[in-house]
Amino acid sequence: MLEVKGLSKSFGGFRAVSEVDLAVAEGEIAAVIGPNGAGKSTLFNLMTGHLQPTAGRVLVEGRDITGVAPHKICGMGLGRSFQRTNIFPRLTVLENVQAAFLAHRGQGANFWSRSERLCRDESEALLASIGLAGRAQATAGTLSYGNQKQLELGIALASDPKILLLDEPTAGMSAGETHETIALIERIARERGLTLLFTEHDMAVVFSISHKITVMHQGRVIAHGDPTTVRADAEVRRVYLGDLGDRPMSPRS
Structure with missing residues (x-):
């Protein structure tokens, strides 16, 4: 449903996103995680037309939407919520x-x-x-x-939308609000048959609902896979998860 190929974005001499490859299958719930400044929101802005890439392509159902205006991308079935x-x-x-x-x-x-x-x-x-x-x-x-x-x-x-991008949907919420919001998102995705890609700092949320997880660090993808694979990845644990990697997070089977 959604595919990113070699996507890069530079601001002057700073490379915010570097040669990112990403694919989300129809009906999948996928997450992009990483430390602050990893390039997650920039990646979302590139996929939705709010920023123009330095290199690479974005495809929706095989159709190249690179450089298309945000409102036209929305009309093609790619919806989005923002961090703020x-x-x-x-x-x-x-x-x-x-x-x-x-x-x-x-x-x-x-x-x-x-x-x-x-x-x-x-x-x-x-x-x-x-x-x-x-x-x-x-x-x-x-x-x-x-x-x-x-x-x-x-x-x-x-x-x-056929595909929905959510940029930190539970940021700033209480534990109760987070639980209710995630339950709502899961239900809506299931009822509407949505393909969902989201960024999130709450690892309990990420590991509880994601089918696939992509981990970014300094603009690059350092790991991609199912929750069990990502959680066990040594590089991911070193740069991001740390001690969280040892906590039970009820990953999907």
């Missing part, structure tokens, strides 16, 4: 999702007219699926951080 919450804080929760539906259908200009009924049924159904039906009329900026991340997921889902 990206919502319309002054709109209601329902209006946030309505705006996303309208934009995806090329009707964004209609949002500023009498749009109360436009895409309302779909928006309400989507909010129900992500657990925010009871907050539909709340101003988005007043939601808890965990609920704002749920809403951001809903905005991404409104574009009807």
Whole structure:
């Protein structure tokens, strides 16, 4: 579904991403992990068109999307959430999702007219699926951080993606919020048949839901494989996992 070949990005003399190869199969839940500054967010920005690569290619279902504008990539079925919450804080929760539906259908200009009924049924159904039906009329900026991340997921889902990229979906959450969010992401991915690629610092989350894990360090991929293989990799343990490698993390079989 998603393939990266030799992807690189330099900023002046600094190589943020260096010759990365990555493939995510249909229906797979895959993670990209690594220390701060490893190049994870830059990699996501390259895949979604927010940055142009210095070298390499990005393919979705075999189609080369390298250098395509972000909104066009979204229209091709590649959705994304960001590390920092990206919502319309002054709109209601329902209006946030309505705006996303309208934009995806090329009707964004209609949002500023009498749009109360436009895409309302779909928006309400989507909010129900992500657990925010009871907050539909709340101003988005007043939601808890965990609920704002749920809403951001809903905005991404409104574009009807086949592939969803999540950049640290549980960052800043409490343990309870993290558990609820991961359960929600797993359920949504299963129900919609999504292919999911995410970055995450919480290793318990990574090892509990990932089918495949890619480990980056200083812009390069240093390991790739199933959770058991990655967890046992000596180089990964040295540069990133450390003592975490000895803790039980319930990897998928």
